[in-house]
Amino acid sequence: MTQLVSTSDALVTLADHILDSIDDLHQVQYKKKGRTYRFVNHTFQRVRQQDKHLIIDPDNLDEDIGLLSAFSILYNINNGEILTQFPDFCCTILSMARQLERNKWFEDENSCVVNIRYSSYDPRDLKDLAEEYIEMHPITENHIKYGVNLMYAAKLNFLHTDHHIGTKLEGLYMRQFIEEYYGEQALNSSDVLIALKSCVHWGNIKGMLYKLGVADIDMTPELIESFDSFPDADEKLRLNVYQRYPSGTSKYSLIRKSLDILSEWRYSRLVPLPHDLDLSWIYQLCHDIETNPIRYHLRSHTKRLCIDPVNLGDLNTKYSAKIKQLLNIVSIIINVFQETGAEFLLQNSKFNNFGPELINSQKQYYEKLLKLKDHIEVYEDKQWNSDDIVIRLDSGDSNNSLYHRITEARGNYY
Structure with missing residues (x-):
């Protein structure tokens, strides 16, 4: 026989059920393309091998757990050969781990940083070896400076490519810094690459992008306070933020770049454009991306980088027909005429092959x-020069020319 309960008892039961469901949710994880993702910090995050984590103990900084965990990682790369082959590089990694832990510059816990309470191993097992190593190779202010710059370079890579390092050592400044600080041998070392793939993820993405001058990063007051003491980025690094588009928006950058190059071509005043071709949207969108790149980053939503991220899937759907039309028009112009200056762009796979279709x-x-x-x-x-040819072949419809249409659309935003 079914027993009736009061409304208040039913609500209590329902509340308990919801709370139990939330507790279960924190244990949820799934796998995709060989990677494991777990629901932590209110979102699904990739679970990395814990032997690559930065282990920290914020309540006992004198223990130097961050540094010891970094030493453990280096010690286990190719039997620790990296420690003797690249001591300055290793001291940079050790100093980086120490500074991240002491100043709260590390990424959110449970992603690639884990509290020692939840660690699967104790980095203090190698404490004596680590202390001997540091005595032989003292950590200097230069090592700290190098570590900061490597972190900045990695976050710039993330901003522009969605990868901190990649399958090989990538990024203009990452490669430049590695070669400058540690030599060409380090630039080509697989051990250095393995170490970097671990450690550059430890630094807090939001905080470092904020220090690079990226606008509208979703920063908490606590994070702002922590990063007040983080060394300022060199001007060249801050400028690099805007020299490439954020990850996920390369097609828009490609279209704009191709239009800008074609507008400077000597015969751009003669080439007509289809009357139904809309150019205003691409320049407006590119202006928005350049003004506020973090909103358009591929991971802006999943990593909660800003308050109002753009859904790139919806954006691509909205403009898919216009993107295709513009890419086709540009491709035809470049393939028909020679020496437009934009031929190299056709190497990009986003352009369809020139053929019957x-x-x-x-x-x-x-x-x-x-x-x-x-x-x-x-x-x-x-043997006529290009200026005379333009005058001779002017159809009288210059307002519809490639040059005029691009200049007009661009002028509204630049």
């Missing part, structure tokens, strides 16, 4: 450009 997608436009090309070549064969 591409031509048929814009057949009338393609044939129109072929006729224009023939007219230009007639006067080039007569």
Whole structure:
């Protein structure tokens, strides 16, 4: 026989059920492409091998657990050969671990940083060896400076490519710093690469992007206070933030770059554009991306990098037809005419191969450009200069020319 309960008892039971569900949720994990993701800190995060984690003990900083865990990682790379082969590099890693722990510059716990209470091993097991090593190779202020710059370089890589390092040592400044600080041999060392793949993830992404001058990072007051003491980035690193588009937006950068190059081409005033081709959206979008890159980063939502991230999937869906049309038009122009200055862009896989399918997608436009090309070549064969050819072949529809349309669209935002 079913027993009736009061409304208040039913609500209590329901609340208990919800709380139990939340507790269970913290244990949820799944695998994708060989990687494990676990629900921690209110989002799913990749679970990395714990032998690559920075182990910390914020309540007992005198124990130097961060440094000891870094030493343990280095000690276990290729039987510890890296410790003797690249001592300055290793001291940089050790100093980095120490500074991250002491100043609370580390990434959120449970991602690639773990409290010693939850560690699967005790890094203090190698304490004597670590102390002997540091006595032989003292940590200097230069090592701390090197570590800061490596962290900045890694976060710039993340901003632009979504990877801190990659399958090989990547990034202009990462490669530059490694070679400058530790020599060409370190640049090509697989052991150095393995060590970097572990340690550069330890630094707090939000805090370091904030110090690089990236706008609208979602910072807590506590994180701002912690990073007040983080060394300022060199101006060249801060400028590099805006020299490339954020990860996930390269197609928009490619389109804008191709249009800008074509607008400077000597015959851009003669080449017409289809009347239905809209250019204003790409310059408006690129202006928005350049103004606030973090909103458009591929991981902005999952890593809670800003308060109002853009959904790139929705953005791509919104503009997919316009993206395809622009890429096709640009590809046809570059393939029909020679020496536009944009030929190198066709190496990018986002452009379709030049062939019947591409031509048929814009057949009338393609044939129109072929006729224009023939007219230009007639006067080039007569040794006319490009300025005279432009004047001679001006159709009177200059407002629809490649040059005018791009200049007009760009002028609204730049």
